[in-house]
Amino acid sequence: MGSIGSEEPAQWEKAEGDSTVGEEERILVSVRLRPLNAKELERNDTSDWECIDRTTVVFKNNLPDRSMYPTAYTFDRVFGSKCGTRDVYEEGAKEVALSVVSGINATIFAYGQTNSGKTYTMTGITEYSVADIYDHIKRHEEREFILKFSAMEIYNEVVRDLLSMDGSPLRLLDDPERGTIVEKLTEETLRDENHLKELLSTCEAQRQTGETSLNEMSSRSHQILRLTIESSARELLNRNSSSTLAATVNFVDLAGSERASQTGVRLKEGCHINRSLLTLGTVIRKLSKGRNGHIPYRDSKLTRILQSSLGGNARTAIVCTMSPARSHIEQSRNTLLFASCAKQVVTNAQVNVVMSDKALVKHLQREVFRLESELKYPGSASCSSHFEALRDKDAQIEKMEREIKGLIQQRDLAQSHLKDLLATVDDDQASRQWHELSHASVSHVHNMPEDVCSISGTSGVAYQSSEFGSISFDAPHQSNNEYHVELSDKLDIVPDISPRHSVSSSMSTGMILQQTRDKSFEASSNDFGDHYREVRCIEIHALGTNIIEEFNPPLTEESDDLPSQTDLDKLEDTGPQSVSYAFLRPETEQSVKSISETIDDFIKTCLDDMSPWPTMPKIMTFRELPLTRSRSCRASLMTTSSSFWTEEAEQHDGRPPMNFLNEFPVSLGWIPRKISVPLNDIKNEAHSFEGSQNTEEPIPSHAIEDQNIRIVPEEDITNVSNFFSGVVQMAQSQHQKELTDDQETRWAQVEEFEVDKTVKDVGVDSVLYSIESPSRWPIEFQRKQQEIIELWHACNVSLVHRTYFFLLFKGDPSDSFYLEVENRRLSFLRNTSLPEHSNMIVAEDGRTIMSSSSLRYLRRERQMLYKQMKKKLSLEERITIYSKWRIALNMKQRSLRLAQLVWTKTDMPHVRESASLVAKLIGFQEQGEALKEMFGLSFIPQQTNHRSFSFTYRKSLLM
Numbered sequence: 001m002g003s004i005g006s007e008e009p010a011q012w013e014k015a016e017g018d019s020t021v022g023e024e025e026r027i028l029v030s031v032r033l034r035p036l037n038a039k040e041l042e043r044n045d046t047s048d049w050e051c052i053d054r055t056t057v058v059f060k061n062n063l064p065d066r067s068m069y070p071t072a073y074t075f076d077r078v079f080g081s082k083c084g085t086r087d088v089y090e091e092g093a094k095e096v097a098l099s100v101v102s103g104i105n106a107t108i109f110a111y112g113q114t115n116s117g118k119t120y121t122m123t124g125i126t127e128y129s130v131a132d133i134y135d136h137i138k139r140h141e142e143r144e145f146i147l148k149f150s151a152m153e154i155y156n157e158v159v160r161d162l163l164s165m166d167g168s169p170l171r172l173l174d175d176p177e178r179g180t181i182v183e184k185l186t187e188e189t190l191r192d193e194n195h196l197k198e199l200l201s202t203c204e205a206q207r208q209t210g211e212t213s214l215n216e217m218s219s220r221s222h223q224i225l226r227l228t229i230e231s232s233a234r235e236l237l238n239r240n241s242s243s244t245l246a247a248t249v250n251f252v253d254l255a256g257s258e259r260a261s262q263t264g265v266r267l268k269e270g271c272h273i274n275r276s277l278l279t280l281g282t283v284i285r286k287l288s289k290g291r292n293g294h295i296p297y298r299d300s301k302l303t304r305i306l307q308s309s310l311g312g313n314a315r316t317a318i319v320c321t322m323s324p325a326r327s328h329i330e331q332s333r334n335t336l337l338f339a340s341c342a343k344q345v346v347t348n349a350q351v352n353v354v355m356s357d358k359a360l361v362k363h364l365q366r367e368v369f370r371l372e373s374e375l376k377y378p379g380s381a382s383c384s385s386h387f388e389a390l391r392d393k394d395a396q397i398e399k400m401e402r403e404i405k406g407l408i409q410q411r412d413l414a415q416s417h418l419k420d421l422l423a424t425v426d427d428d429q430a431s432r433q434w435h436e437l438s439h440a441s442v443s444h445v446h447n448m449p450e451d452v453c454s455i456s457g458t459s460g461v462a463y464q465s466s467e468f469g470s471i472s473f474d475a476p477h478q479s480n481n482e483y484h485v486e487l488s489d490k491l492d493i494v495p496d497i498s499p500r501h502s503v504s505s506s507m508s509t510g511m512i513l514q515q516t517r518d519k520s521f522e523a524s525s526n527d528f529g530d531h532y533r534e535v536r537c538i539e540i541h542a543l544g545t546n547i548i549e550e551f552n553p554p555l556t557e558e559s560d561d562l563p564s565q566t567d568l569d570k571l572e573d574t575g576p577q578s579v580s581y582a583f584l585r586p587e588t589e590q591s592v593k594s595i596s597e598t599i600d601d602f603i604k605t606c607l608d609d610m611s612p613w614p615t616m617p618k619i620m621t622f623r624e625l626p627l628t629r630s631r632s633c634r635a636s637l638m639t640t641s642s643s644f645w646t647e648e649a650e651q652h653d654g655r656p657p658m659n660f661l662n663e664f665p666v667s668l669g670w671i672p673r674k675i676s677v678p679l680n681d682i683k684n685e686a687h688s689f690e691g692s693q694n695t696e697e698p699i700p701s702h703a704i705e706d707q708n709i710r711i712v713p714e715e716d717i718t719n720v721s722n723f724f725s726g727v728v729q730m731a732q733s734q735h736q737k738e739l740t741d742d743q744e745t746r747w748a749q750v751e752e753f754e755v756d757k758t759v760k761d762v763g764v765d766s767v768l769y770s771i772e773s774p775s776r777w778p779i780e781f782q783r784k785q786q787e788i789i790e791l792w793h794a795c796n797v798s799l800v801h802r803t804y805f806f807l808l809f810k811g812d813p814s815d816s817f818y819l820e821v822e823n824r825r826l827s828f829l830r831n832t833s834l835p836e837h838s839n840m841i842v843a844e845d846g847r848t849i850m851s852s853s854s855l856r857y858l859r860r861e862r863q864m865l866y867k868q869m870k871k872k873l874s875l876e877e878r879i880t881i882y883s884k885w886r887i888a889l890n891m892k893q894r895s896l897r898l899a900q901l902v903w904t905k906t907d908m909p910h911v912r913e914s915a916s917l918v919a920k921l922i923g924f925q926e927q928g929e930a931l932k933e934m935f936g937l938s939f940i941p942q943q944t945n946h947r948s949f950s951f952t953y954r955k956s957l958l959m
């Protein structure tokens with residue numbers, strides 16, 4: 001059978017013991033006082049030692065010369081003279097001795113001077129132990145026990161087998177597993193308890209004894225009785241994996257510790273006895289100070305044989321016997337000193353498990369496999385497993401971080417949705433109130449007929465704001481082919497073209513497409529700015545013919561989304577510009593192209609109608625006009641397909657058919673069918689404006705030379721019509737003025753056109769004032785301004801437009817043109833809204849579309865302003881403004897009310913406040929001339945040698 005230590009398989013541990021891991025514990029040390037014997041009593045020796053309690057023994061006779069020694073000693077247990085051996089066993093040895101049945105080595109020592117009662121005590125302890133061991137065996141029939149007994153004595157440092165009769169000395173051998181073993185020591189397997197008793201008797205008989213002066217039967221040797229107990233569970237005995245608990249208990253009866261002089265023994269005997277005892281004392285003393293350093297186990301046979309029991313794998317109990325007699329006080333003190341040292345020694349006993357050979361082989365094979373694996377794979381298995389564990393943990397952490405990130409995004413998204421929902425709820429509430437208020441206020445707006453058209457729709461001004469995007473305007477529904485075209489420097493592309501096509505385009509000249517919406521304007525009508533999505537700028541270069549495709553994949557010429565090759569050729573021929581349709585959706589591009597063509601054709605037709613010269617050399621088409629860099633484009637336009645126009649035009653002698661005009665309800669119906677304009681007169685008049693504004697780029701000479709009239713139309717058809725009306729009106733007015741001034745000679749020299757009597761003669765008074773009578777201009781400006789304000793109000797002009805216009809045109813003489821144009825436009829609109837013109841702005845189905853759309857956009861603007869208030873104004877600012885506008889602070893929906901109040905009156909203080917507030921809400925920043933130009937025409941008198949009259953339209957330059 002092999003044996004292993006504490007590193008045995010768990011199943012064995014569980015089966016065989018509570019623990020194979022040794023627990024440190026101190027040696028159990030007890031002291032036993034024997035009674036004074038007959039001799040001691042005979043010589044009247046006194047008993048100086050007394051056990052005052054279970055653990056303390058005191059020297060009760062305080063002699064003066066002994067005061068230097070301690071008088072009280074405490075041990076695990078002390079036994080007085082009246083205590084029987086049974087007590088000593090029970091409390092001072094039994095627990096340790098019986099550990100052997102649990103596989104734990106144990107050793108019981110009896111230490112003391114001769115005749116102190118060592119043999120007397122140890123004999124009793126051995127018998128009790130054996131009895132209890134056998135009793136344990138009887139009570140554990142499930143296990144099979146094997147008891148083996150051996151006995152030896154060490155006499156004069158010679159080991160003898162007490163069970164052998166030859167008395168030859170035995171050698172000590174060092175076994176790597178079992179430690180020091182006694183060679184050839186008889187080990188009797190015990191049959192039963194009696195067998196053991198017989199053997200014990202044999203040992204007793206074999207032990208060296210001799211008469212000493214103190215003890216007639218003195219034990220002159222160290223006796224070691226060794227009982228080995230192996231036990232196995234019976235149920236496992238037939239299995240290969242059976243294991244056995246194996247332990248040894250040593251009952252050691254030491255020879256007397258007294259000095260030879262005291263005992264009177266022979267010198268040699270005493271020397272050897274003392275050598276083993278001396279070594280034992282040294283080992284104990286050293287062990288009591290810890291296991292550091294060298295422990296001289298090998299200095300004596302006794303310490304070599306009992307090495308494992310001295311601070312090793314064994315539980316140890318020492319019973320120190322002493323005579324209470326005063327005559328042995330020195331030996332008693334030495335015994336107590338030894339006992340005190342022994343008390344400090346710590347042992348580390350553990351369960352000893354012995355496995356069968358087969359089980360051992362199995363175990364060893366597993367161990368070999370494990371070791372081979374470690375050799376095969378560099379780095380210990382434990383290290384590898386640690387790295388793997390770390391990698392797993394890292395992966396786990398990364399996964400969790402990703403999950404956390406995802407959860408955070410989900411949370412943010414949910415919060416965003418919640419915010420939107422709350423905003424929607426607020427909007428709904430606000431919207432309800434808004435409708436209540438707005439319905440109530442409809443009548444308040446000057447009882448405006450519903451068919452009043454939107455000034456924004458006709459003024460060619462759409463509003464650009466980084467926050468709002470472009471504000472465009474609905475067109476009236478026109479059967480199933482209705483198109484909704486929004487002209488804006490920010491192109492609004494509504495994907496749902498059919499049946500309602502909503503396209504925002506800069507149309508003819510420069511285009512800058514900056515934003516698109518992913519759903520129709522109507523669908524997002526509650527929020528002007530939120531649903532815009534950045535797309536891409538499309539520019540039309542003033543020069544060059546290349547199509548700029550900045551981000552879109554290249555479009556082929558065959559693409560329907562591109563201008564036709566004819567268009568491109570035409571552009572090349574005329575050379576002034578190129579058109580980029582980059583990033584337009586196909587349907588949008590087609591619409592834009594159609595619109596452009598329509599406008600070109602329309603202008604051409606108008607000019608043809610206007611032209612007194614049927615063979616006018618060349619009329620520049622809409623797209624042929626030289627343009628400055630496009631920055632913005634603002635207009636609203638109702639349009640139809642070019643084919644529609646072309647076909648209809650052919651049937652109407654090149655003029656726009658009435659159906660077409662109905663589809664441009666804003667102004668096309670107003671276009672005079674026949675206009676007679678003295679072109680030379682116009683050209684001459686141009687000189688009167690020379691030098692007033694000259695910010696435009698030079699006009700290509702060929703344009704002037706070849707055409708005499710150079711017209712750069714405004715960006716939308718509405719403005720184009722207004723522009724022409726302005727041209728006609730100005731010419732007519734000037735003509736009248738000249739007539740008054742007796743300039744008929746000039747007038748006679750030119751051909752006349754018939755002028756439609758529907759044209760309102762708005763004149764150019766303000767322009768003339770600003771130029772000819774600068775001193776009167778301020779008064780005239782105020783008058784014009786007030787007139788325009790009234791017109792804004794009457795025509796439901798966009799609030800943003802009013803604000804821009806009001807803040808930009810502050811009375812500079814150069815503003816006169818803008819005021820004049822604005823005045824004319826507004827006057828035109830007001831007039832066209834009169835009953836006699838209602839047919840021009842009412843759709844075929846009879847709806848007063850323009851009125852409703854203008855009012856609707858006004859409401860949207862006010863909603864937009866309302867929403868902006870909390871974004872743009874601090875609480876303090878809002879409170880100040882509320883008080884200024886006389887809105888009670890405890891009123892609900894104050895911002896809404898404020899939005900409804902702005903621009904509702906025409907008195908100047910109100911207008912100023914309104915403009916100021918709206919400007920702040922929309923982030924208005926005056927940008928000088930560029931911003932002014934967004935209001936449409938910029939009449940730039942051209943300095944020419946020929947008295948030609950030139951208008952150059954310049955796109956607005958909103959940055």
Ligand SMILES: Nc1ncnc2c1ncn2[C@@H]1O[C@H](COP(=O)(O)OP(=O)(O)OP(=O)(O)O)[C@@H](O)[C@H]1O
Nearest residue numbers: 034035113114115116117118119120215218219256
């Ligand atoms: N506690 C005791 N109660 C009564 N008698 C005792 C007690 N202890 C010892 N004796 C008696 O004292 C005598 C000596 O005892 P014992 O032989 O056990 O001493 P010892 O220490 O073994 O001596 P030695 O070392 O010389 O062998 C014996 O006759 C024994 O019966």
